[in-house]
Amino acid sequence: xxxxxxxxxxxxxxxxxxxxxxxxxxxxxxxxxxxxxxxxxxxxxxxxxxxxxxxxxxxxxxxxxxxxxxxxxxxxxxxxxxxxxxxxxxxxxxxxxxxxxxxxxxxxxxxxxxxxxxxxxxxxxxxxxxxxxxxxxxxxxxxxxxxxxxxxxxxxxxxxxxxxxxxxxxxxxxxxxxxxxxxxxxxxxxxxxxxxxxxxxxxxxxxxxxxxxxxxxxxxxxx
Amino acid sequence: xxxxxxxxxxxxxxxxxxxxxxxxxxxxxxxxxxxxxxxxxxxxxxxxxxxxxxxxxxxxxxxxxxxxxxxxxxxxxxxxxxxxxxxxxxxxxxxxxxxxxxxxxxxxxxxxxxxxxxxxxxxxxxxxxxxxxxxxxxxxxxxxxxxxxxxxxxxxxxxxxxxxxxxxxxxxxxxxxxxx
Numbered sequence: 001x002x003x004x005x006x007x008x009x010x011x012x013x014x015x016x017x018x019x020x021x022x023x024x025x026x027x028x029x030x031x032x033x034x035x036x037x038x039x040x041x042x043x044x045x046x047x048x049x050x051x052x053x054x055x056x057x058x059x060x061x062x063x064x065x066x067x068x069x070x071x072x073x074x075x076x077x078x079x080x081x082x083x084x085x086x087x088x089x090x091x092x093x094x095x096x097x098x099x100x101x102x103x104x105x106x107x108x109x110x111x112x113x114x115x116x117x118x119x120x121x122x123x124x125x126x127x128x129x130x131x132x133x134x135x136x137x138x139x140x141x142x143x144x145x146x147x148x149x150x151x152x153x154x155x156x157x158x159x160x161x162x163x164x165x166x167x168x169x170x171x172x173x174x175x176x177x178x179x180x181x182x183x184x185x186x187x188x189x190x191x192x193x194x195x196x197x198x199x200x201x202x203x204x205x206x207x208x209x210x211x212x213x214x215x216x217x218x219x220x221x222x223x
Numbered sequence: 224x225x226x227x228x229x230x231x232x233x234x235x236x237x238x239x240x241x242x243x244x245x246x247x248x249x250x251x252x253x254x255x256x257x258x259x260x261x262x263x264x265x266x267x268x269x270x271x272x273x274x275x276x277x278x279x280x281x282x283x284x285x286x287x288x289x290x291x292x293x294x295x296x297x298x299x300x301x302x303x304x305x306x307x308x309x310x311x312x313x314x315x316x317x318x319x320x321x322x323x324x325x326x327x328x329x330x331x332x333x334x335x336x337x338x339x340x341x342x343x344x345x346x347x348x349x350x351x352x353x354x355x356x357x358x359x360x361x362x363x364x365x366x367x368x369x370x371x372x373x374x375x376x377x378x379x380x381x382x383x384x385x386x387x388x389x390x391x392x393x394x395x396x397x398x399x400x401x402x403x
Binding site: 006007009010011012013014015016017018019020021022025026028031034036037039040043044047048 | 238241242249250253254257267271274275278290291294339341342345346356360
């Protein structure tokens, strides 16, 4: 917007202007009679407390709050289906809330008992591992596979109802095994796939081609 | 429930600074808003709006001292107050010019020399042009961020900045001619 010399001159000039401005503005002692109502002080306390929380950036504008409310309303009006199979097919879903700096994906199965998410996970490791990769590390959070050089990927499995927030990157919706809705993200060489089979959220993340990541996903022994 | 964040986490010092700014300048914000809006409840709404803008731009203010933040507060409060008046369809009654206490800033006859001349020209700019220059050149906001602070569209913000630079350049050239 500005050439560097112009910016420097303007910045110095504004600094001088600010000194003069602040000298002309009322001092604290001149503002003794200004009172703020209890209503405002409470409102401001709530605002300051809210912005301390990690989710503030998700709800800090009217549009974002409207998106959250819409998601909640849609969730509340979901209908019951008859069989487990049709249950998975019709209600396994993710909601996307779009914010300025990223998107919030919520993967859940409406019909599943919320208490189930606290039960131990029955891990379903993928049957397919691309050539040159091997499992090198496993822990509670997931499984780490390494390939040649800096190539690697990560597989993780999470309980029903997990949320994932991602910054704005290239993304598209895909179908895994022609039945499970997922989201495939890409940032440079890194791809990340999220999808839900009705029981768990699966995440595969690494230096993989689209073909490889989908093949890994489809080799998971779903129940 | 697990939540992954690929975006940068907010810094704890941002939150402390916001609290400090509010407690230090809440009366000033209300005073400035009241002098434009003339209504207590609107002035208090303006305080809330101003703080929302401060929170949204806190990263730009983090490295600024409190006197610089005070200048930002002044700019934003004026902008918010005028926007509220506009929404109340009271624009014809709104004094969209500067606050009265600024009129004395350019009375110093020594202000026609060097940097002081630039300052004088900045003060003489219509407030809407001075504000956009201040936000971009001093506080480092982008056009999009300026549009958010000033409650205008991005094309309007861009045009205002172009006009502001042109006006300032003209004023400086005139000032140099007078010196010669």
